[in-house]
Amino acid sequence: MSKKIITAEKLISSFLFILGSFNNGYALEQAGKSQTYDDITVSVASSFEQKRHHGYAEHRITIQNTSADQIHIVTLSAPKVSYSRGDGIRKLTKTIAITPASETTVSIFQPAANVEGRNLEVIIDNKKQKEDIELKFSNLDSVYYQFGRRFPDKMEDLPLCILLSQNVSYDSFKKNPLTLKLSQTTKHISAPETVKDWMYDFSSADSKIESWSDNWLAYTPYDGIVVTAEDMQSIPENVKSAILKYIRCGGSLLVLGKWEGVKQWQDTEENSDSLKLYYIDFGVCIISEISNVQSWQEQTWQQLNAIAWQQTGKELLRYRGIAAANDELQVVDTLAIPVRGLFILVFVFAIVIGPVNLLVLHRMKKRIWMLWTVPVIAILTSAAVFSYALYTEGLDSNSRTRSITILNQKSDTATTIGIDAFYCPLTPRGGLHYNNETELTPLGLETWQRGRARTIDWTNDQYLESGWIAGRVPAHFLLRKSRTDARSVNVITNNQNKLFAENYFGTNISSLWYADKDGRIYSAQNIAAGAKAELTLTQNTLPKENKNNTWRNAYSSNWTNAYDGIIEKPQEYLMPGTYIAVLNTSPFVEQSLAKIKKQNLESVVFGITEGPFDEGRSR
Numbered sequence: 001m002s003k004k005i006i007t008a009e010k011l012i013s014s015f016l017f018i019l020g021s022f023n024n025g026y027a028l029e030q031a032g033k034s035q036t037y038d039d040i041t042v043s044v045a046s047s048f049e050q051k052r053h054h055g056y057a058e059h060r061i062t063i064q065n066t067s068a069d070q071i072h073i074v075t076l077s078a079p080k081v082s083y084s085r086g087d088g089i090r091k092l093t094k095t096i097a098i099t100p101a102s103e104t105t106v107s108i109f110q111p112a113a114n115v116e117g118r119n120l121e122v123i124i125d126n127k128k129q130k131e132d133i134e135l136k137f138s139n140l141d142s143v144y145y146q147f148g149r150r151f152p153d154k155m156e157d158l159p160l161c162i163l164l165s166q167n168v169s170y171d172s173f174k175k176n177p178l179t180l181k182l183s184q185t186t187k188h189i190s191a192p193e194t195v196k197d198w199m200y201d202f203s204s205a206d207s208k209i210e211s212w213s214d215n216w217l218a219y220t221p222y223d224g225i226v227v228t229a230e231d232m233q234s235i236p237e238n239v240k241s242a243i244l245k246y247i248r249c250g251g252s253l254l255v256l257g258k259w260e261g262v263k264q265w266q267d268t269e270e271n272s273d274s275l276k277l278y279y280i281d282f283g284v285c286i287i288s289e290i291s292n293v294q295s296w297q298e299q300t301w302q303q304l305n306a307i308a309w310q311q312t313g314k315e316l317l318r319y320r321g322i323a324a325a326n327d328e329l330q331v332v333d334t335l336a337i338p339v340r341g342l343f344i345l346v347f348v349f350a351i352v353i354g355p356v357n358l359l360v361l362h363r364m365k366k367r368i369w370m371l372w373t374v375p376v377i378a379i380l381t382s383a384a385v386f387s388y389a390l391y392t393e394g395l396d397s398n399s400r401t402r403s404i405t406i407l408n409q410k411s412d413t414a415t416t417i418g419i420d421a422f423y424c425p426l427t428p429r430g431g432l433h434y435n436n437e438t439e440l441t442p443l444g445l446e447t448w449q450r451g452r453a454r455t456i457d458w459t460n461d462q463y464l465e466s467g468w469i470a471g472r473v474p475a476h477f478l479l480r481k482s483r484t485d486a487r488s489v490n491v492i493t494n495n496q497n498k499l500f501a502e503n504y505f506g507t508n509i510s511s512l513w514y515a516d517k518d519g520r521i522y523s524a525q526n527i528a529a530g531a532k533a534e535l536t537l538t539q540n541t542l543p544k545e546n547k548n549n550t551w552r553n554a555y556s557s558n559w560t561n562a563y564d565g566i567i568e569k570p571q572e573y574l575m576p577g578t579y580i581a582v583l584n585t586s587p588f589v590e591q592s593l594a595k596i597k598k599q600n601l602e603s604v605v606f607g608i609t610e611g612p613f614d615e616g617r618s619r
Contacts, residue, residue, distance in 0.1 A: 035122065035131045039067035040074060040098075042122050044135055045105055046213075051201050053158050054316040055220030056109040056439060057138035058213055061120070063096060064103040073097050073125050076108060079117025080132045087451030088114040090467070094458040108458055109217050112316075112441050114139040138221070158317065159201040160223040160309045167228045168256065170204045172293045176301050200309075214238035216245035216482070220439050223312040228291065229257030247283035248406075248415040249439070249480040250555045252308035256291040268548040272303045279548040281406045281415040281482070282555035284308055307549070311556035316478060318558075322444035325476040328560050331400040331421035331600075332474055341388055349381040396597035397424040401586045402563055403603040406551060407485065410608060414485035416588045417559060418603070420477045427471040432464040432592040434479075441478040442468070469593075478559070485588065489579055489607050491535070499535040501579070503527045505605075511567075511582040515542055515574040540571045548575075551606065566604050573606065581605045 034043035046060035063074055075095045082090045092108050092115070120135040121128065164170055203222075205212070209231045212218075219225060225243065232240075232255060247253050262269075262285060265278040274296070276287040286308055290296065320328060353374060361367050403418025420440075422432075434440060436458065445451065454467035469475045490502040491514055499516070501524055503509050509527040514535055516522070519542035522535035550573055554562040566573050570580045586601040 033134050035129070035133050037122065037124055037129050037131070039065055039070065040072055040122075040124055041066070042074070042076070042120075042133060044120070044133060046206070051159075051203075052112075052138055052161055052221035053140060054112050054313045054441060055222070056111055056217040057221060058215070058218040059092075059108045059110065059120075059135060060105055060213070061108065062103065062105045063098055065098040065100060067100050069100050071097055071099055075123035076106070077121040077123060078108065078119070078135050079115055079137065080119045080121035082115075082117035082453070085116075086453075087445040088116055088453060089456065090117075090453035091455040092458070093455070096459075107213070107215055107218070109215075109462075110138060111439075111456070112140065113445060113454065159199055160305075160313075161201045161203065161221055162224045162226060162309065163219070163222045164202055164204050165209050165225075165227040165231050166205055166207075167209075167231055168204075168226050169293070170202060173200070173202050173226070176200075176293070176296075209235050209239065212239045212242075214242050215437065216242040216249070217437060217439055219243060219246040219251060220249075220480075222251070224252045224254060224309045226254045226256065229255055229259040231255075232259050232261055244280070245415075245437070245482040247285055248281040248413065248482045250282040250417065250552075251312055252284050252286065254286045254288065254304065254308065256288055256293070258289050259287060262287060270548055272307065273297070273300050275300065275303060275307075277307065277549075279552055281408070281413075282417060282551055283312075284549075284552055307552075311552060314556045315559060316441050320443050320476075322474055322476075325443040326421070326474045328558075329400060329402060329419050329421055329476065331398055331476070332423040342385065345381065345385055345388065349377070353377045353381075395425055397422065397428060397593060397595065398598045398600075399423075399591075399593060399596045400600040401589050401602065402560065403479075403586050403589050404554070404559065404563055404566070405588045405603060405605045407487070407588075407605050407607045409488045412484055412486045413482060414487070414588050415482040417478075417480050417555060418586075418589060419559060420479055420589065420592065422469055422475045422593055423473075424469055424471055428469055428593060428595075430594045431466060432468055433590070433594075434462040434464070434592050435481065435483070435590060436462050437483065438462060438479055438481040438590075440464075443476040443478065444474075464592075479589065481588075487587070489581060489605075489609075491579065491609055500532050501527060501535055502532045503529055505529060505581070505583070505587060507583055507585045507587050509581045510584055512579060513538075513570040513574060514579040515571075515576055517576050519576060521571055521574065542571060542574060542576065550575075563602070563604060566606075577609050579607045579609070581607065 034041065041064040043062050044059070045062045046058065059078070061076055065072055073095065074097075075093060077091060077093045079091075089110065092110060094106060094108050096104065096106055098104060115137040116139075117137070118135075119132040121132055123129065162173070164173060209227060212235075214236075219242065225246070227235075235243075243253060262276075262278050265280055265285065268279045270277045270279070274288065274290055276289075278285040278287070284307060286304065288296075288300075326332065357370065357373055357377065358367075361369050361373065400421045401418060403416050405414055405416040407414045440462070452467040452470060455465045457463040457465050487506060488504045489509070489512065490504065492500050492502065494500065499514070499522055501512055501514065507529050510525070512524045512527060512533075512535075514522045521538045521540045521542065523538050524533040524535050527533040554566070554573070566580060567582060574580060581604065583603045583605065584601060586603045588603065588605075
């Protein structure tokens with residue numbers, strides 16, 4: 001019987017999905033990409049069905065106000081019609097106040113979750129407009145969500161998504177020798193034995209690089225970006241800054257031709273085959289002066305694939321269910337239901353409401369009272385169950401954050417990766433607030449058939465409004481971000497050639513290790529905010545095999561295990577003129593959930609000092 005019910009549910013879900021897809025296609029034929037509503041004209045500037053397995057999809061929308069004297073409040077809401085039945089996004093919104101006789105372009109981002117629905121709804125001055133606008137949504141690849149369910153063992157089958165600028169030959173990359181060789185020798189779940197592009201999904205940009213997005217989130221779906229040296233000469237500074245943030249956060253950039261813009265990273269330069277590698281925080285910039293990729297050897301493609309493209313999304317794609325994510329980073333001790341206590345309560349309830357109640361009323365000759373005694377006993381039992389749950393868990397929300405930050409004091413940039421976890425006995429009202437340049441990857445999403453619909457508002461920040469946290473269910477998010485930050489630890493010497501560390505983090509440092517120019521490692525403990533502590537020479541020294549790709553490898557591994565490894569063996573991660581600080585707070589990650597009583601904050605900071613080696617910043 002149960003199998004029939006499950007089969008029927010799948011058939012109904014499949015029918016609704018097909019019907020929704022049909023309606024979506026019909027709506028796209030009826031709706032245009034631009035609509036005018038009196039003074040306001042709204043048009044979709046950039047929105048396409050890109051293939052992706054991780055990251056944010058960007059929808060750029062242009063709004064024009066032709067009124068000479070009236071400010072309009074415009075709310076963009078997508079999709080207008082949603083038919084999602086599970087772990088997907090039900091609504092993406094953004095509200096803009098647009099001044100008279102002006103035009104603006106705004107971005108709405110879709111995180112790593114599906115949107116099952118159609119089109120964009122426009123609300124002007126709190127009035128919904130009848131005409132909607134065509135808007136295509138970029139959902140996760142069908143191999144990833146096969147028949148509505150994730151398959152953790154199919155992660156290796158996902159092609160790598162690579163963005164090519166318009167000046168890069170699409171055919172040269174699609175027909176690379178590595179793809180040709182594998183296509184002839186490998187059986188694959190979804191590809192024939194002919195020349196195929198399943199290993200790579202190359203996308204040629206739909207606009208010139210001068211028009212690319214100035215928000216790094218737009219590049220997060222890609223495992224690599226390929227441009228030419230000429231592109232890098234003409235690229236606007238705001239677009240270059242966004243791509244640099246993408247690299248710092250674990251992305252990879254391949255530049256074809258001679259480009260002199262990498263001089264600032266020459267101290268991290270490595271040569272691999274015919275490629276020059278420059279490691280920038282968690283990412284890598286690769287220069288190939290041989291711009292004709294058709295002349296590349298197979299070894300060059302293998303190096304590019306292994307060093308750059310495969311590592312970008314490796315940890316982001318590692319599937320973990322809710323229980324597995326909590327086992328990896330515990331935000332609550334156990335997810336087990338208190339069966340024994342609840343069983344005793346239910347057993348007592350059954351005895352009291354049945355035999356005891358009936359026997360007492362029989363002796364009192366008041367059986368008619370069962371009409372009110374039964375509800376009263378049920379209410380008292382419900383109160384007892386609630387009180388028991390309150391006693392065992394309380395009402396306080398729990399959070400745990402574990403992060404790794406690379407703080408480059410030369411450029412005043414802080415790049416952070418980490419995990420944010422929450423557990424609330426009751427569903428919180430306020431939702432989660434993150435910076436609008438923080439990438440979040442929710443863990444534990446399962447299917448479009450089961451789960452919770454979620455909403456996000458992008459008006460002031462990245463506001464995960466509803467559906468992201470449910471009572472008694474842990475919620476885990478991978479996060480990446482890079483921003484300007486002037487906090488620092490300065491290493492100075494006194495007249496007696498002793499080393500001291502000055503703490504300008506604004507929070508206490510529990511442990512600190514520093515490597516000088518000769519590879520000797522010093523340490524200090526418990527440095528208060530704003531205080532100075534002497535560094536003590538340890539017996540550890542830097543290994544001779546320390547390489548610039550250490551932090552790139554940490555990024556592409558399990559981030560929880562990488563955090564533990566940094567603390568256990570800091571000498572394997574340090575380089576001359578750098579330090580590692582362990583904090584019992586997370587100053588580089590915002591507190592996204594309000595009114596948290598129980599917090600467990602852990603962070604490590606890899607700092608690159610401003611001066612050469614053991615010379616700190618002068619103040």
